Amino acid sequence: MKATYMFGAGDVRVIDAPMPVIQQPTDAIVRTVRACVCGSDLHPYHSLPTTEEGLSMGHELIAVVEEVGAEVKTLTKGDFVVVPFAFSDNTCVFCQEGMHTACVHGGWYGTPQAAGLQAEYARIPQADGSAVIVPGVDPETASDDLLASLLALSDVYLTGFHAAYMAQIKPGQTVAVVGDGAVGLSAVLAAKQLGADTVILMGRHESRTDLGREWGATHVVAERGAEGIAKVMEITNGEGAHAVLEAVGHMPAYEQSYGIVRPGGVISRVGVPQYEEAPIGFGSLFGKNARLAGGPAPVRAYLEDAIRQVLDGTINPGKVFDRVVSIDDVPTAYSAMDSRESLKVMVDPSL
Amino acid sequence: MKATYMFGAGDVRVIDAPMPVIQQPTDAIVRTVRACVCGSDLHPYHSLPTTEEGLSMGHELIAVVEEVGAEVKTLTKGDFVVVPFAFSDNTCVFCQEGMHTACVHGGWYGTPQAAGLQAEYARIPQADGSAVIVPGVDPETASDDLLASLLALSDVYLTGFHAAYMAQIKPGQTVAVVGDGAVGLSAVLAAKQLGADTVILMGRHESRTDLGREWGATHVVAERGAEGIAKVMEITNGEGAHAVLEAVGHMPAYEQSYGIVRPGGVISRVGVPQYEEAPIGFGSLFGKNARLAGGPAPVRAYLEDAIRQVLDGTINPGKVFDRVVSIDDVPTAYSAMDSRESLKVMVDPSL
Incomplete structure (x- = not known):
C-alpha cells in the first residue's frame, strides 16, 4: 500500500x-x-x-x-x-x-x-x-x-476547541486568538460556540482572516509585537482579553499573549511550544494573576x-x-x- | 507615632x-x-x-x-x-x-x-x-x-486560600502543598475547606508540619527535589496531584511542582516568584496539559x-x-x- x-x-x-x-x-x-x-x-x-x-x-x-x-x-x-x-x-x-x-x-x-x-x-x-x-x-x-x-x-477543529475549552470561556467574554492558521481559525469557531462575545483574531493573511470573520471574529488585528498588543488593548478598552487562545507555538506569539491577557485572564496554548523556558514571573503572568492552560488536545x-x-x-x-x-x-x-x-x-x- | x-x-x-x-x-x-x-x-x-x-x-x-x-x-x-x-x-x-x-x-x-x-x-x-x-x-x-x-x-490565610481557590479544587481531589511556611500551612487549611481529600504537605520543619497535620494534611513529605517528587508520585499511585499549591516562590519549588502535578492538573502559585523565566514547554507543562494559576491574592x-x-x-x-x-x-x-x-x-x- x-x-x-x-x-x-x-x-x-x-x-x-x-x-x-x-x-x-x-x-x-x-x-x-x-x-x-x-x-x-x-x-x-x-x-x-x-x-x-x-x-x-x-x-x-x-x-x-x-x-x-x-x-x-x-x-x-x-x-x-x-x-x-x-x-x-x-x-x-x-x-x-x-x-x-x-x-x-x-x-x-x-x-x-x-x-x-x-x-x-x-x-x-x-x-x-x-x-x-x-x-x-x-x-x-x-x-x-x-x-x-x-x-x-x-x-484541527478539536485542537482549536481544546484551547477554548481549557480557557473556560464564559458567555459574553472577550477572546483573542493568536495565529490565523487552521487551528487558530478553528479556535475562533470554537470560542463562538462557547459563547464568546468579542473575538479578536490576530493574523495577517486576508484569505484566512476572512474565514475567521465568517466564523465569528469581530476584529482582525494584523499588527504583531508591541503594535499588535496596543491594538488589542485599544479594542478591549485598555483591559485586555479574558482568554487568549495561542495557536502558533513560537515565543513571539507567547509574548504577545501575556501582553494582551487581562488580569485574572487565561492564556490557553495549543500551538506546540517551540521553546521550553518562557516568562511566567511577576512581570508576565504572576503580577496580574494571569493563568496558563493547554496542551495536546x-x-x-x-x-x-x-x-x-x-x-x-x-x-x-x-x-x-x-x-x-x-x-x-x-x-x-x-x-x-x-x-x-x-x-x-x-x-x-x-x- | x-x-x-x-x-x-x-x-x-x-x-x-x-x-x-x-x-x-x-x-x-x-x-x-x-x-x-x-x-x-x-x-x-x-x-x-x-x-x-x-x-x-x-x-x-x-x-x-x-x-x-x-x-x-x-x-x-x-x-x-x-x-x-x-x-x-x-x-x-x-x-x-x-x-x-x-x-x-x-x-x-x-x-x-x-x-x-x-x-x-x-x-x-x-x-x-x-x-x-x-x-x-x-x-x-x-x-x-x-x-x-x-x-x-x-x-496569610487568604493568600493560602487564593492558591486553593485558583486551583479550582473539587471535593475528593488530591492536593499537594509545597512549602511549610505560614502561607503553605494556610493553603492546607483552605484546601480542606474546599473539599480536598488527600493533602500532601511538602516541608521539613516538624513544628510547622504538625500544624499542617492539625489542619488536615494527610501526608508530610520532608524530601525535596527528585526524592520529594518520587515520594509524592508513590503516595498518588504514580498519578500525581490534581492541584499543587506552591507557597515558596523559588525555582526549586516550581520545579518540584511540575514534577508532581498530574496530567490536566494545576499548579497554583502564591509564593512571589523570585524568577521571571521558567520551564513551561512540552517537557514541563504543555505535554501533560498541566495548568498554571495564581498571583497576588x-x-x-x-x-x-x-x-x-x-x-x-x-x-x-x-x-x-x-x-x-x-x-x-x-x-x-x-x-x-x-x-x-x-x-x-x-x-x-x-x-
Whole structure:
C-alpha cells in the first residue's frame, strides 16, 4: 500500500509500505477515506535530519473499518469512523478525567507504536477507545463538505476547541486568538460556540482572516509585537482579553499573549511550544494573576459532541481545507502548506 | 507615632513618624489593633540596598477607624476592621471580576501611595473598598485567638486560600502543598475547606508540619527535589496531584511542582516568584496539559466569607502566629522569622 514517509527536511515521499496487520487483540485495521497534512507536520519538514529508514507521517483520519482484533467490542467491518490524532483506551484514570492524551495505554502515530496515517490503510491501536463511529453516514455517498468537516474533527477543529475549552470561556467574554492558521481559525469557531462575545483574531493573511470573520471574529488585528498588543488593548478598552487562545507555538506569539491577557485572564496554548523556558514571573503572568492552560488536545473527549454538531450543521469546520490531493501528491501538499499557498490540504486516496 | 522602616538588608528600625492624615476624601485613618510581619517582608530584609530615607514596612492589619474622609460611606469612627494587604475600590471592572489586586484605583502599602502598616496608625486609601467591618466584635475585649485569626485574614490565610481557590479544587481531589511556611500551612487549611481529600504537605520543619497535620494534611513529605517528587508520585499511585499549591516562590519549588502535578492538573502559585523565566514547554507543562494559576491574592474578594468563618469557629487561621511583640520590638520579629525561630510574629502596639 502507499504510505507517506519523510527522509529529511523538505524530503517527503510516498512509498510502497507493507499492509498493516493486527498486532494486538485491541487493534483495528482501517481503510483511509480521507487523511490530511497538519501544521505540526511542517516542524520536521523544516528540521528533520536526513534519515535512511524515514519517518512515517500523518495523524489525522476518517476511515472505514476493515478488520478488528479479537478483543474489539464496539467496531465491526464496514463502520465509518473518525480517528483522533492520539490513541487512547478511553477507560484509564486520565481518560476518565478527560485527558486522553495522557492515557496510560495511549500513544501517537508515526512512532514505533503505530505508523503514520497519511497512507491507504492504517492500524489503530486501542481501537475501541480510539475510533468513534459516525452514525448514519456512508462515506461513498456523503458530500465532500461533510467528509471535510468530519476529517477536521480528528485534530484541527478539536485542537482549536481544546484551547477554548481549557480557557473556560464564559458567555459574553472577550477572546483573542493568536495565529490565523487552521487551528487558530478553528479556535475562533470554537470560542463562538462557547459563547464568546468579542473575538479578536490576530493574523495577517486576508484569505484566512476572512474565514475567521465568517466564523465569528469581530476584529482582525494584523499588527504583531508591541503594535499588535496596543491594538488589542485599544479594542478591549485598555483591559485586555479574558482568554487568549495561542495557536502558533513560537515565543513571539507567547509574548504577545501575556501582553494582551487581562488580569485574572487565561492564556490557553495549543500551538506546540517551540521553546521550553518562557516568562511566567511577576512581570508576565504572576503580577496580574494571569493563568496558563493547554496542551495536546484530548480530541477523544470532545468527539461525540462534535460529530453531532457536524451532522446537524451547527459547525462546518471542514472549511479549513482549501485543496485536495491524491495520495501520490502528498509531497505537494507539504510544499503548498509550507509556502502558505494552502491553508490545509486534504488527501483523498481514491483520486 | 511609631512606625517601622527598613534602611537596608537586616536593618529594621522603629522610628518616630508623623501621624497620618486624610489626603483624599476616600481615605480613612485607623489605629492599629494588631499588625504582623510577612514572609515577603524577608525578601528586602535579605536584599535591600542601604537607603537613607528608609522603606516603610508592613501590609497586614486589624484596626479601629479613627477618622474618615468626606466621601467614605460605609465606615465610621470606632468601627473595627480587617484591612487587606492591597487597597482597592471594590467597584472597578477588575474588582467586580474578583481581581482586587488589579484594581484600577488600587495599590500597595509601603509605597509612595501609602505608608506601611507596621505602625501605630495608618492611612487607608479607598477605605470603603478596602476595610471590612468585623460585626459585633469589640477588639478591647475580644480573645487573643480571635484577634489572631482576624489578623490572619488580611494576608496569610487568604493568600493560602487564593492558591486553593485558583486551583479550582473539587471535593475528593488530591492536593499537594509545597512549602511549610505560614502561607503553605494556610493553603492546607483552605484546601480542606474546599473539599480536598488527600493533602500532601511538602516541608521539613516538624513544628510547622504538625500544624499542617492539625489542619488536615494527610501526608508530610520532608524530601525535596527528585526524592520529594518520587515520594509524592508513590503516595498518588504514580498519578500525581490534581492541584499543587506552591507557597515558596523559588525555582526549586516550581520545579518540584511540575514534577508532581498530574496530567490536566494545576499548579497554583502564591509564593512571589523570585524568577521571571521558567520551564513551561512540552517537557514541563504543555505535554501533560498541566495548568498554571495564581498571583497576588485578591483578599478583599474573599474577606466577608472568611470573617464569617472565623467568627463561627469554622477556621482558626491565627494559629500561624507563635510570638507577639510590642511595636518597639518589631526588629526582633524580623530576625526571629528570618532565623526560623518563629513561624509568624504578631505586633501588638498596646504592649
